[in-house]
Amino acid sequence: MSGEKRKKAGVPAKAKEVQFEFSAAPGSHVFVAGTFNDWNPAMNPMKDNPDSGHYKVSLKLPPGRHEYRFIVDGVWSSDPNCPESVVNEFGAANSVIQV
Secondary structure, three states: OOHHHHHHOOOOOOOEEEEEEEEOOOOOOEEEEEHHHOOOOOOOEOEEOOOOOEEEEEEEEOOOEEEEEEEEOOEEEOOOOOOOEEEOOOOOEEEEEEO
């Protein structure tokens, strides 16, 4: 059954696991927030691969376009490795991912 027919039948589209990665000083508090979690800066903490400064988290996201940013010790940052971004209402860049 095509995705179009599935939507019409009321069956939700399948979520896809997406891995977010960010580099910051070891011991930092790093989170990801975006349209997928109502921009909640504390909902999705990222884990440091033992004190390496390389933070990761995998989230299941529904198909579609999602904007996001990282929060490092309370400071919002764009994803330097994401090729697509849009300017948000605060004049900063939100990173964009298509699932």
